[in-house]
Amino acid sequence: xxxxxxxxxxxxxxxxxxxxxxxxxxxxxxxxxxxxLVVGIHSDEVIAKCKAPPVMKQEERYxxxxxxxxxxxxxxxxPYDISLKTLEKARADFCVHGDDMPVDASGKGVYDExxxxxxxxxxxxxxxxxxxxxxxxxxxxxKDHLSGSALDGGLGPNERSxxxxxxxxxxRRIAEFSSxxxxxxxxxxxxxxxxxxxxxxxxxTTFEKAKALGTYLLVGIFDxxxxxxxxxxxxxxxxxxxxxxxxxxxxxxxxxxIGAPVEITEDLIKTMNISIVAQGSISSRRRxxxxxxxxxxxxxxxxxxxxxxxLREVESEYPHLTAAAIAERIATNRLTYISRNSKRxxxxxxxxxxxxxxxxx
Numbered sequence: 001x002x003x004x005x006x007x008x009x010x011x012x013x014x015x016x017x018x019x020x021x022x023x024x025x026x027x028x029x030x031x032x033x034x035x036x037l038v039v040g041i042h043s044d045e046v047i048a049k050c051k052a053p054p055v056m057k058q059e060e061r062y063x064x065x066x067x068x069x070x071x072x073x074x075x076x077x078x079p080y081d082i083s084l085k086t087l088e089k090a091r092a093d094f095c096v097h098g099d100d101m102p103v104d105a106s107g108k109g110v111y112d113e114x115x116x117x118x119x120x121x122x123x124x125x126x127x128x129x130x131x132x133x134x135x136x137x138x139x140x141x142x143k144d145h146l147s148g149s150a151l152d153g154g155l156g157p158n159e160r161s162x163x164x165x166x167x168x169x170x171x172r173r174i175a176e177f178s179s180x181x182x183x184x185x186x187x188x189x190x191x192x193x194x195x196x197x198x199x200x201x202x203x204x205t206t207f208e209k210a211k212a213l214g215t216y217l218l219v220g221i222f223d224x225x226x227x228x229x230x231x232x233x234x235x236x237x238x239x240x241x242x243x244x245x246x247x248x249x250x251x252x253x254x255x256x257x258i259g260a261p262v263e264i265t266e267d268l269i270k271t272m273n274i275s276i277v278a279q280g281s282i283s284s285r286r287r288x289x290x291x292x293x294x295x296x297x298x299x300x301x302x303x304x305x306x307x308x309x310x311l312r313e314v315e316s317e318y319p320h321l322t323a324a325a326i327a328e329r330i331a332t333n334r335l336t337y338i339s340r341n342s343k344r345x346x347x348x349x350x351x352x353x354x355x356x357x358x359x360x361x
Contacts, residue, residue, distance in 0.1 A: 009036045010030050010094055011087055011095045013039065013042070013078045013086075017131050020238070024245060026096075026123060026125070026126065027071065028070050028249070031070035032361045033094075033121060039065055039075070052336060052337065053333065055135065060318070062076060063205075064200060070249075082110065082114065095120055098123055098125035099125050099356070135330060135337050138330040139338065174244065179248075179253065183216045183273065189274050190213050190278055191219075191264070191269075191272065192314075193221070194222065196247050197238055202317065203247075205318065206317075209314045210252075213278055217255075219253050220261070221244055221260055223240050223259040224239055276310050279311070279314065
């Protein structure tokens, strides 16, 4: 009888509020070190007590983790103050954290117990993106609520994180996020396109249903200029490279077209061997055309797949969860989030000032 090898179990936790490419890259790097990755996530009650009320609701945060490709198990209601007991509960051999190590009010490292026990592994924090940064971007959409410069939305230098730091999108990082799976001749390719700004559980569940229509999910993501001409204001909140990584982190996605065309043409369908075009029930396919002299006019861009009989509608499970709705949550509690960002931005700026190189896994 063959005894199965012992699996290495890793653990990483967080609030995972307004999940972004930094979260996904941390989870990816953690998974690279173990066979089974357990992801702990804090409750709304704990986050509100220790930081500030989360922007995303508990159900939205908990459910999204189920759709991320590197997550094997989830520890719900994880304690905010991690200890060796937390690892025992997760049955994990070690814990993973970014190089931005937090300290408590007394100045003691939150992870000192794990470090001293030799069960803490440090990974590279993804530069230029954080929940604090995203809250700041969302605050810019509601700059009429407080007086201040039109460029900073009323945010002073202490409320904004280090604006000179940007996420560096390398081909290696994109490749690490990619499924690297090519469609086989037997695959049924399903295509869905959109902005997918502020990627959330609504997008993920739509992808899951779209994938169920076939065997290979191809996602087209519009570039920043296209999204801005469709939605106006300061959209998109996340730039194209950030949105590509977010979508690629979803386990239902097999391939991504970066800067996809708005119009789904016969050539696109033939080139990518698309059998089905799916669209979410809340996405309007009558979009403002971003090209040519008629920019801003409305055109029907699903004409070809509709004529070919390959257009399918996918019912959204979270029709209320849009980038605008998330921005409205920030607007409703604007002063609370400005206060939160003031504290968090100071910590982020200190981190960047003292940052040292750590290789990304």
